[in-house]
Amino acid sequence: MVETHSEKSGSATVAPSMVWDAWGVPAGHQPLSAQIRGLLTQVFGISGEPVARRDEGDVPLRPSVLTDADRDGLVDVVGAEHLSTADVDRLRHAGGKSTPDLLRRRETAPQDAPDAVVFPADHAEVLALLRYCAEHGIAVVPFGGGTSVVGGVDPVRGQFATVIALDLRRLDTLTEVDPVSGTATLGAGLTGPRAEELLGAHGLSLGHFPQSFEFASIGGFAATRSSGQASAGYGRFDDMVVRLAVATPQGSLDLGRAPASAAGPDLRELFVGSEGTLGIITSVTLRVHPVPDTTAYQAWSFPDFATGAAALRGLVQTGAAPTVLRLSDEAETGLNLARSGDVGGHPVSGCLAITTFEGTAAHVAARSAEAEALLTAAGGTALGEAPARQWAHGRFAAPYLRDALLDVGVLCETLETATSWANLANLKAKVTAALTDALGAQGTPALVMCHISHTYPSGASLYFTVVAKQLDDPIAQWRLAKTAVGDAIVAAGGTITHHHAVGADHRPWMAAEVGDLGVRVLRAVKRELDPAGVLNPGKLMP
Amino acid sequence: MVETHSEKSGSATVAPSMVWDAWGVPAGHQPLSAQIRGLLTQVFGISGEPVARRDEGDVPLRPSVLTDADRDGLVDVVGAEHLSTADVDRLRHAGGKSTPDLLRRRETAPQDAPDAVVFPADHAEVLALLRYCAEHGIAVVPFGGGTSVVGGVDPVRGQFATVIALDLRRLDTLTEVDPVSGTATLGAGLTGPRAEELLGAHGLSLGHFPQSFEFASIGGFAATRSSGQASAGYGRFDDMVVRLAVATPQGSLDLGRAPASAAGPDLRELFVGSEGTLGIITSVTLRVHPVPDTTAYQAWSFPDFATGAAALRGLVQTGAAPTVLRLSDEAETGLNLARSGDVGGHPVSGCLAITTFEGTAAHVAARSAEAEALLTAAGGTALGEAPARQWAHGRFAAPYLRDALLDVGVLCETLETATSWANLANLKAKVTAALTDALGAQGTPALVMCHISHTYPSGASLYFTVVAKQLDDPIAQWRLAKTAVGDAIVAAGGTITHHHAVGADHRPWMAAEVGDLGVRVLRAVKRELDPAGVLNPGKLMP
Secondary structure (H helix, E strand, C coil): CCCCCCHHHHCCCCCCCCCCCCCCCCCHHHCHHHHHHHHHHHCCCCCCCHHHHHHHHHHHEEECCCCCHHHHHHHHHHHHHHHHCCCHHHHHCCCCCHHHHHHHHHHCEEEECCCEEEECCHHHHHHHHHHHHHHHHHHEECCCCCCCCCCCCCCCCCCCCEEEEEEEECCCCCCEEEEECCEEEEECCEHHHHHCCCCCCCCCCCCCCHHHHHHCCCHHHHHCCCCCCCCHHCCCCCEEEEEEEEECCCCCEEECCCCCCCCCCCHHHHHCCCCCCCEEEEEEECCCEECCCCCEEEEEECCHHHHHHHHHHHHHHCCCCEEEEEEEEEHHHHCCCCCHHCCCCCCCCCCCEEEEEEECCCHHHHHHHHHHHHHHCCCCCEEEEEHHHHHHHHHCCCHHHHHHHHHCCCCEEEEEEEEEEEHHHHHHHHHHHHHHHHHCCCCCEEEEEEEEEEEECEEEEEEEEEEEECCCHHHHHHHHHHHHHHHHHHCCCCCCCCCCCCCCCHHHHHHHHHHHHHHHHHHHHHHHHCCCCCCCCCCCCC | CCCCHHHHHHCCCCCCCCCCCCCCHHHCCCCHHHHHHHHHHHCCCCCCCCCCCCCCCHCECCCCCCCCHHHHHHHHHHHHHHHHHCCHHHHHHHCCHHHHHHHHHHCCCCCCCCCEEECCCCHHHHHHHEEEHHHHCCCEEEEEECCCCCCCCCCCCCCEEEEEEEEECCCCCCCEEEEECCCEECCCCCEEEHHHHHCCCCCCCCCCCCCCCCCCEEHHHHHCCCCCHHHHHEEEEEEEEEEEHHHCCCCEEEEECCCCCCCCCCCCCHCCCCCCCEEECCCCCCCCEECCCCCCCCEEECCCCCHHHHHHHHHHHCCCCCCCCECCHHHHHHHHCCCCCCCCCCCCCCEEEEEEEEEEEHHHHHHHHHHHHHHHHHCEEECCHHHHHHHHCCCCCCCHHHHHHCCCCCEEEEEEEEEHHHHHHHHHHHHHHHHHHHCCCCCCCCEEEEEECCCCCCCCEEEEEEECCCCCCHHHHHHHHHHHHHHHHCCCCCCCCCCCCCCCCHHHHHHHHHHHHHHHHHHHHHHHHHCCCCCCCCCCCC
C-alpha cells in the first residue's frame, strides 16, 4: 500500500482518498452479480470476465515541473509537510470520476497530474496561496473529494506552466453551531459523513445525501450546486447555504448576513456554483435540522412514467412533498436499478416510486397520510416499505456498479438535466433518442434508463443511465454520444446540468445556457477577482 | 383634475398613478378615527386637525432640461404620444413614497423631477431607449408603481445633465401561461391587482401580497426582492422567479432555463434585487398556483413576544408553516395596529399572531391541524377567525394611515430588517433603543412597534413602525433617527433591509452588508453592462 498525504495526516478522522482508477474505496468494490453477468451476456454478448487493474505505483505520470522557487514560496505558506510532489498524491488529484476520466486512467501512456498538491490549514492559508499563485502565474485547481463527473478538477494549466491542486481536507472543523436558528458553520473540506458525524454530536443533521455523499466535500457541494436525494424535503444544497466565506486572489468575501435580504443582488448565488473559478469557498454556514425522530418509508407503483410524473407533480404543487421523492421509468424499474441488491433480477413492470418522510412523529404521520391520499388518487399503488428501504440501503452503491461494468467492457455513464413539468416528456424522449441514435450509429445499441429524483413546483430533474458495449476507443465512442445529447438537451429546452455542474465537459453549452451577455458578466466578475486568471482554468466559462 | 399620461392610455385596465404627495388613490384616503385622535392628544399633545394639501397643479417644478435633439431621439423609439414633459407626469415620477419623500413634497420650493417620462411599449423599445441614453449620456430611472420607500426612484442625474423616468406600465400583458408547470410570464409593468386579474382568468394566482400590492409592479417586485404577506406559504418574490428578461445598454439577457440548474452561478440572482442599476427587467416568468379552494383563518394570542417568536420558529422549523404567519409585539398588539378598524381602540394585552392556510380543502385541514397543535403546545391561545379576517381586510391600509398622521403633525415611518432566530431579540432591542434614543434626544419621545411578518427556518424579519411628534424640520429629525438605526442594525448583525431594498437611503450601509470586495464585484458587473453609468444613478452601489 502506497502511503499518501491523507493517511499521514494527524487530523482526527481522515477523509479517505478515493482509489486512483475507480470510485470510492476498495471495500466498496464488488464483482458483478450472476444476475447482471447473465444479462450482459444476453444483451451485449459480453462474458463478464473483468480485466485486471493496475497498481497505482505502476502508473507513469508526466514529471512535476514545479520550480524550487515556487516550492519554497508555497511551503512558506503551508509548511513543508503540507506540500507534496509525490506521484501517489499527484495521481490521486489527477482528475475526477466521470466515465471518460476512469477510462483515461486505464491508458498506459503517462498521465497528466498536478505538479504539486498543497494542503492549507485554514482560510488565511488559502488566501495566501491564491495571492502567491496569482503573483507567480501558477494555476490552482481547488480539490475537495475529487468526485466531479464533469472534469471539474482536471489539472488544466491554461496559459500557465505550472498547476497545483489545492486540497481542502484540512479545513475540516465544525466552527459554529446555532441550534436555535438551526444553522452550523462547516469547513469546506469536511466530507458528507464527517459533517454528519460532527453535527450528530449536537443532535443535528444536514440531510444532504447526493450519490457522492461518502467522499464529496462541503465546499464541493457549494461550488457545484449539488442536490441530494432528500432535496424534496431539505432542498438543494444551494437552498441550505445561509452564509459563505470565499478566498480570492483579491481578498476575502463573507456573504449572507441574514436568512433573507433585499440588500441588492444575492452575491452568495454568484459563488455557489462558481466551481472554483471565481474564488475558493472555505467555509459554509448551512441550514441544519434536528436528527429526525422518525423516518417512514413507502414505495409506490405507477402504471407508466407519465402517470407517475403527474402524481409527483401533484404532490409538489400541493405543497405536500415528502423528504425523498423519486420515480424510475419503465426501463430502470424493469432492471431493478433502484434496488441495488436486485439489479438485473426478476423484471418488474410499471414504474417504481420511492417516498420517505422524516421529522417528528406527528409531522411524519400528517405528511405521509396527505401524500398517500394524493398518490393513490393519482393512480399509484402502495408497495409497502420494503422496496423503499432497499433503495435507501443501496443508494450510494451505483458508482461501484459502474466500475464493475467498465471492468468487463461495458460502457456505463450517467447524465442529468431538468426542465418544466410541461416539457418533461419531450425532453426525456429527445435525450433518450440522442443517446440511442448516437450509440446505435456506432454499432453499439444502448440501454437508456431514467429517473426523476429532484422535484420542484415548476418542474423536475431527469437523471439518465446509459449502458452499451464498449468499442475499442470507448472515450471517443462516448464523446460522440455526449455531444449529441448535450445538443439535444439545449435544443429541447433543458438545462445542460441539474446538479453535476459544468466543469470542463459542459462548457460547450454554457453560452446557450446563459447567453453571450451572461458569459460576459461571468468573465467581468472573474476579471475583478482573479485578474491573473489562475483559478481553475478551463472550467465553467466558455 | 389634471389629465395625465396614464389616464390617456388606451390599454384595457390602466394602472392608476398614485397621487403626487401621498400614498395611493384619493378613494383610499380617510380621516383619522376619533380613537386615534384621542390617543394622539393624550400621548403627543397633538390636536389632530389636518393641514390642507396642495393641488398638484400648483406645485412648482424645476424646468425640464431635455434638449430638442434628445426629445427627437427618444420619440423616435417610443412615438411622440409616449413621451411626456408635462409637469403633471414629471411630478408623478418625482420620487417614491417614503416619509421623507412625502415630507419633501410638502415643501414649497421648486421640486426635482425627471426631465421627461417615456412609456416604452415592449422589451425592444426598452432596449433601444437604453442604447440611446447610454450613447447620449442621459440618466435613466426605471419606474414601475413608484412605491419605493427607500429613494429607489429618485430622479438622480449623477454625472449627467438630463434624467428621464422610464415608466414600464405599457409592458402589461400576460404573455404565457403554463398551467401544468404552474408558471406564467408577466410584463414588468403589471400591477399586483392586474396580474392577479389576468391570472385569475386562468384559475391561477401569484399570491404575492406586499403592502404595496395595489400599486407596485411585477418588475419592481423583482428588482427590489419584494416579500409579500403570504411569504410563509408562497415564498418571497425572488423564490417565485423562474425566468426573467433583462434589457441593458449592452443587450438582452434571458436567464433561467430550468426550475433548478447547476450550470454555474445563478445569474438571475444578480438581476433580482439589482434595482435598475444593472439593467431593466422587462418580463418575469413566475411560479403560480391554482386559486385556492379554501382559506382558513386563525388568530392566536401569546403571553409575550419571546414566546410567540419561539412558537413561529417551531412551526417553520418543523416544516409546518401556514400561508400567512405574523406576530405583533406587545406595543403593536396593544394599539391594535394589526387590525385597521380598531387602531388605537381598546388596548389588548399579550402578542397577537395571525395565521392563514390556503389550498385544497384536504391540504388546509391537514396543515391547520398540525399548526394548531404546535402553536398550542408552544403556549398560544387560539382567538378564532375574527382578528385574522380583520387583519386581512385592512392589510393594505397602513400607508393611508401614515398619510393621515403626517397631515396632523405626527412623524410616522417604517423600517425593516432580518436576522437569525438566535439574534432576533437582541436586534429588536437594539433597533428599538436606537429609535427611541435618537428621537428622544431631540425632545420627541417615540412609540416603537414591531412585528414578524416573514419567517425562515434560520430566522425572521422584524418590521418596525415608529411614531413621534414632528419637529419643525421633520426630514432632519428623521434623518438622525434613520442614521442611528442603520448603524444599530449593522452593529447588531442584521441586514440593512429585508424587503424594502437599498435605493438611495440604504447605500451608506451597503459596504457593511457585502464587504468592499462585494461592492467591487457589483461595480464590475455594472461596468460590463452599463459602461456609461446611465442606469439609475445614486442607487444601490455605494
